Amino acid sequence: xxxxxxxxxxxxxxxxxxxxxxxxxxxxxxxxxxxxxxxxxxxxxxxxxxxxxxxxxxxxxxxxxxxxxxxxxxxxxxxxxxxxxxxxxxxxxxxxxxxxxxxxxxxxxxxxxxxxxxxxxxxxxxxxxxxxxxxxxxxxxxxxxxxxxxxxxxxxxxxxxxxxxxxxxxxxxxxxxxxxxxxxxxxxxxxxxxxxxxxxxxxxxxxxxxxxxxxxxxxxxxxxxxxxxxxxxxxxxxxxxxxxxxxxxxxxxxxxxxxxxxxxxxxxxxxxxxxxxxxxxxxxxxxxxxxxxxxxxxxxxxxxxxxxxxxxxxxxxxxxxxxxxxxxxxxxxxxxxxxxxxxxxxxxxxxxxxxxxxxxxxxxxxxxxxxxxxxxxxxxxxxxxxxxxxxxxxxxxxxxxxxxxxxxxxxxxxxxxxxxxxxxxxxxxxxxxxxxxxxxxxxxxxxxxxxxxxxxxxxxxxxxxxxxxxxxxxxxxxxxxxxxxxxxxxxxxxxxxxxxxxxxxxxxxxxxxxxxxxxxxxxxxxxxxxxxxxxxxxxxxxxxxxxxxxxxxxxxxxxxxxxxxxxxxxxxxxxxxx
Amino acid sequence: xxxxxxxxxxxxxxxxxxxxxxxxxxxxxxxxxxxxxxxxxxxxxxxxxxxxxxxxxxxxxxxxxxxxxxxxxxxxxxxxxxxxxxxxxxxxxxxxxxxxxxxxxxxxxxxxxxxxxxxxxxx
Numbered sequence: 001x002x003x004x005x006x007x008x009x010x011x012x013x014x015x016x017x018x019x020x021x022x023x024x025x026x027x028x029x030x031x032x033x034x035x036x037x038x039x040x041x042x043x044x045x046x047x048x049x050x051x052x053x054x055x056x057x058x059x060x061x062x063x064x065x066x067x068x069x070x071x072x073x074x075x076x077x078x079x080x081x082x083x084x085x086x087x088x089x090x091x092x093x094x095x096x097x098x099x100x101x102x103x104x105x106x107x108x109x110x111x112x113x114x115x116x117x118x119x120x121x122x123x124x125x126x127x128x129x130x131x132x133x134x135x136x137x138x139x140x141x142x143x144x145x146x147x148x149x150x151x152x153x154x155x156x157x158x159x160x161x162x163x164x165x166x167x168x169x170x171x172x173x174x175x176x177x178x179x180x181x182x183x184x185x186x187x188x189x190x191x192x193x194x195x196x197x198x199x200x201x202x203x204x205x206x207x208x209x210x211x212x213x214x215x216x217x218x219x220x221x222x223x224x225x226x227x228x229x230x231x232x233x234x235x236x237x238x239x240x241x242x243x244x245x246x247x248x249x250x251x252x253x254x255x256x257x258x259x260x261x262x263x264x265x266x267x268x269x270x271x272x273x274x275x276x277x278x279x280x281x282x283x284x285x286x287x288x289x290x291x292x293x294x295x296x297x298x299x300x301x302x303x304x305x306x307x308x309x310x311x312x313x314x315x316x317x318x319x320x321x322x323x324x325x326x327x328x329x330x331x332x333x334x335x336x337x338x339x340x341x342x343x344x345x346x347x348x349x350x351x352x353x354x355x356x357x358x359x360x361x362x363x364x365x366x367x368x369x370x371x372x373x374x375x376x377x378x379x380x381x382x383x384x385x386x387x388x389x390x391x392x393x394x395x396x397x398x399x400x401x402x403x404x405x406x407x408x409x410x411x412x413x414x415x416x417x418x419x420x421x422x423x424x425x426x427x428x429x430x431x432x433x434x435x436x437x438x439x440x441x442x443x444x445x446x447x448x449x450x451x452x453x454x455x456x457x458x459x460x461x462x463x464x465x466x467x468x469x470x471x472x473x474x475x476x477x478x479x480x481x482x483x484x485x486x487x488x489x490x491x492x493x494x495x496x497x498x499x500x501x502x503x504x505x506x507x508x509x510x511x512x513x514x515x516x517x518x519x520x521x522x523x524x525x526x527x528x529x530x531x532x533x534x535x536x537x538x539x540x541x542x543x544x545x546x547x548x549x550x551x552x553x554x555x556x557x558x559x560x561x562x563x564x565x566x567x568x569x570x571x572x573x574x575x576x577x578x
Numbered sequence: 579x580x581x582x583x584x585x586x587x588x589x590x591x592x593x594x595x596x597x598x599x600x601x602x603x604x605x606x607x608x609x610x611x612x613x614x615x616x617x618x619x620x621x622x623x624x625x626x627x628x629x630x631x632x633x634x635x636x637x638x639x640x641x642x643x644x645x646x647x648x649x650x651x652x653x654x655x656x657x658x659x660x661x662x663x664x665x666x667x668x669x670x671x672x673x674x675x676x677x678x679x680x681x682x683x684x685x686x687x688x689x690x691x692x693x694x695x696x697x698x699x700x701x
Contacts, residue, residue, distance in 0.1 A: 202660075212657030215676055245655070245678040265620040265676040272674075 034529035035493050042518060042526070043490060046483045049450040053468045061464035066432045070145040071568040073138060073152035079103040080115035081132035090125060092155035092343045093134045095146070097230065098282065099160060099301055100183060100328065100365075101137040107307040110183060110363045111135050111158070114351045123346055131343040139280060140164045141228040142568065147173060153333070155340045156347075158182055160230035160301065161326040162379055163237070170382025174334045176341065179348040181327035183357070183365045187231040187238075188319040190305050191297045195219055196318035207322045211239065214297075215266065220275045222284040222298035225576045226392050229280045234323040235299045237388055239270060241377050252380040255387045267391070271398050276533075276555065279572040283557050289314075294555060301326060306364030321370035324379055393575070394435070401502045402438040402578055403455055403495050405488035409510040409539070410444040414475035419511055419539065422563035424470045426570040431466055433574035434458045440578065441491055442469050445484030446477030447516055455491055458578075481510055483517035485527075485534075492532050504532040505577055507570075508550070509561065511540030520546050528553050535573060537561045611646035612636075613694040615687050616670070618654050619679040621699035626675060629697050634667040636695075651694075653687060655680035675699070 028034050079101065084091045094111075102108035115133040122130050138146070140159035146152040148171040156178065159165065165175055189210060191199075199205045199213055213219050226233040237253065243266035244257040257263055278284050281300040285308060288295055292313040300308075302321065308314050330351075332344050350356060357365075380388075406427070414420040434440060435458070442453040452469040456462055485508060492504045514520070527534060527550060534554045536547040539561040547558045561569050614636065621629065639645035647664040655677050665673075679698070688694065 208656040212654060212659070215654070215656070215674070216652070216659055217674075242656075243677050245680075261622070262620045262676070262678045265674070269674040269676045 028525035028529055031493070031496070031529050031531055034526045035497075038486065038490055038493065038526050042486050042522065046480075046486060046517060047448050048483075048487055049448060051450055051452055051469075051472065053453060053465045053472075055461070055465075057468050058461055058465040061467050063463060063467055066429055070149040070151045071138075071142055072564060073136060073143075073146045073154075075562075075564040075568075076136050076138040076142075077103065078134050078136050079109075079112040080134045081119050082134060084132055088129055089132050090129045090339045090343050091132050091134065092340050092347070093136055094156035094158060094330070094344075094347075095136050095138050095143040095152070095154050096158045097140040097143075097160040097328065098137055098280075099185070099303055100158075100363075101135050103135075103137065107363050108304075110360050110365060111351070112137075113359060114356050115347075117356075118347055118350050121350075123350070125339055125342055125346075127339065129339065131346060133343075133347050139228050140230050141225075141233070144168055153335055155336050156330055156332055156344050158328050158330045160185065160328060161187075161234060161324060162329050163230065163233055163324065163385055165329060165331060166379060166382040167385050168382065170386060176332040176334065176336070178330040178332055178341075178344045179352060180329050181325075182330050182348065182351050183328050183360045184367045184371055185326040185328065185365055186302045186321050186368060186371055187234040187299070187323045187326055188302045188305055188321050189221070189235075189297050189299055190308065191219075191318045191320065192293075192295075193316035193318055195296045205318075205320060207238075207320050208242070210297075210320050211242070211270075214273050215269045217273065219296045220273050222281075222288070222295040223274045223277045224281045224284060224299070225277065225279050225572065226389050227575060228572060230326055231281055231299050231301050231323075233385070233389070234326065236392055237380065237385065238323040238377055239266065240388060240391075241380075243267070246377070250378060252378045253384055253388070255384055258387055258391050264395070267395060268398055271396060277396070277576055278557075279576050286557055287555060290552065291555065302366070302368065303364035306366070321368065324376050325371055327371075397435060397438065397503070399501070401457075401499060402435070402505070403441075403492055403499075403502055404439070404505040404507060404578055405441045405443060405455070405492055407443045407445065407449075407484045407488045407506055407508045408473070409446075409479060409481070409484075409512065410450075410473055410475055410477075411446045411479045411512060411515075412476050413479075413512050413540065416511075416540075417563050419563050420473060420475045422566050423509065423539075423570075424473060426567040427470050428467060429567055430570040430574040431463050433571060434463075434578040438578050439495070440466070441488070442466065443484055443488050443491075444473060445480045446475075448480050449484040449487045451487065455495060478515040479510065479512045480517035481508075481512075481514040482520060482523050484508075486518060486523055489523075489526060489530050489532055493530055496531050503577075504530075506532055506534045507537065507573060508534055509537040509539050510542055510547075513541070513543040513546075520549065524549065524553060535559060537566075537569065539566070609643060609646050611648040613649040613691045614647060614651065614664075615684075615691065615694045615696045616650065616652050617679060617684065617696065617698035618652050618673060618675050619677050619699070621675040625699050627671075628700050630667060630671045632697055633665075633670055637664060637667050640664060649691075649694075651687065651691070653683060655683055658683075658687065 028037050096111050100111040103112045112135050115135045119132050144164045224232040226236045240263050241253040243263045284298045309317050330348050332341050437457050439455040441455040444450050488506050534550050536550050537559045551558045640647045650661045650664045652659045
């Protein structure tokens with residue numbers, strides 16, 4: 001037995017060594033190793049089809065006029081009372097900004113609570129008709145788009161800030177003020193306590209000093225789309241107004257000043273300090289809650305900050321206020337009847353009563369020192385605000401090129417409920433938002449991925465090519481979700497090698513779970529080190545857990561899409577990122 | 579004993595003399611030290627190069643101990659930043675400039691640092 005021990009041990013050792021040598025253990029911990037792994041281990045397993053649209057096919061495409069695609073307001077949730085044909089009732093619907101009309105969240109539903117209590121009272125008009133109020137939760141900017149295009153005609157509108165009313169006036173809408181302020185709120189920059197503490201060592205932390213620290217490169221910040229959100233529009237205007245020197249004379253910013261190098265330099269320097277831009281600050285907030293160290297600071301609304309402070313890890317969050325108040329004015333329209341106007345006035349009186357204002361305080365709406373100070377920038381005209389938004393859109397990328405791969409599910413299930421048709425329509429409309437020079441590619445996947453459009457600088461020809469490619473899409477087959485993602489990542493990572501200063505995104509739209517090809521576990525480390533931000537869009541019966549895992553890897557969120565809302569969703573994402 | 583005392587006295591006096599002469603030399607031949615105020619409000623690249631050039635000369639003197647850059651303060655209309663160590667000239671060249679110049683800010687800083695030298699965008 002003893003004689004056998006040594007040869008036995010030797011044999012086992014040799015076998016183990018052979019096994020170790022045969023097993024390829026790859027550690028993915030950098031862009032280079034991720035790229036190598038993708039190229040050597042994953043791509044050889046994937047069969048890719050190619051149906052690239054040629055130049056000659058593209059030239060012949062006619063792009064129809066793309067009207068501004070305002071969302072369908074009926075796709076946004078309605079709380080309180082529902083429309084009533086009862087002749088003894090006067091029903092009024094009010095479009096409200098999201099931070100006070102989200103019935104799903106206990107800390108964002110003040111106006112919904114007010115409407116429910118008001119409806120219970122069954123207040124009447126002089127005619128004896130009972131007033132019933134419905135609150136439609138729709139972000140201020142989107143509601144303004146709906147109203148400007150007359151796609152919806154509610155009785156009332158209460159955006160977060162008066163700025164949206166100025167924009168509507170510039171579109172020719174006639175507004176009737178019901179009340180200048182339903183509930184107090186303000187825009188702020190929320191700041192991590194350690195960042196605030198460092199700044200405080202040099203003196204009082206003012207808006208100016210914080211901006212100076214951001215512009216000097218010391219602090220990065222999370223920002224959101226000023227076409228959609230009040231706080232981001234408020235911040236953008238305040239920054240440019242300040243850069244033009246108007247904090248000294250109190251006058252509003254002018255359109256001509258947007259061309260001055262002083263204003264431009266401030267904006268372009270600020271843009272370099274943005275970690276992430278999302279459609280709304282609520283997206284930033286969700287990412288921040290998941291990863292408290294992600295942002296040193298974000299631009300948001302005070303009311304939301306108060307509720308954020310209740311989250312673990314955010315107890316010591318600091319803030320600095322700025323800009324014009326966001327006091328939720330309420331307006332009616334000239335299409336209202338006299339009864340509707342009276343109903344709005346009665347509702348406003350109820351909402352601004354002491355008990356309802358006390359309720360508002362519990363949900364973070366406070367009359368802060370800043371709001372009491374009355375030291376605000378003057379509100380500009382709608383024309384100036386439109387110019388400010390366009391200024392942001394044109395210059396937001398600075399000297400960087402944005403590259404985005406659209407990776408779209410064309411499996412058989414996309415035929416249900418006109419899903420694919422809705423995506424096709426949405427892509428056509430969203431294409432209007434792409435800045436010239438940025439690059440988009442299109443890859444679809446069913447049983448296997450198919451390249452439709454290669455990444456190329458966007459211009460009229462590329463838009464035509466996109467339209468031609470969209471036209472060709474047909475639903476059929478399985479869901480090789482991660483094969484499609486792998487191809488998209490490979491193309492973007494190749495671009496990143498030649499343009500390391502670029503910004504890289506994948507928009508991954510799927511209505512189902514993976515059925516073919518790679519699994520998430522095979523590709524997740526590549527995603528992590530790719531330098532590409534992935535926006536998963538859950539468009540149906542998806543594996544929510546996997547999509548959330550992808551979003552978490554690349555510091556993003558999963559977006560919920562439906563055929564009714566995908567047009568707005570893609571437009572917002574294109575407008576924000578491309 | 580008497581010799582010892584004499585020796586100690588001579589040594590002590592000569593050390594004292596050395597010390598006094600040393601103080602006198604350091605006072606008479608002191609390296610000039612300056613505070614620099616650098617206005618980082620918007621400045622076109624070619625003009626900013628002139629600011630960087632002036633700073634580079636001063637920085638080189640600092641390196642050669644012909645001058646001491648006591649403080650370097652970057653300021654804009656929004657705030658000021660007192661640097662713990664002088665910037666490398668290359669870092670100053672890469673620095674973004676932004677916003678409007680603000681005379682009030684400049685005057686305030688000159689009041690706080692009356693001996694400071696101001697570097698700003700040539701008009």
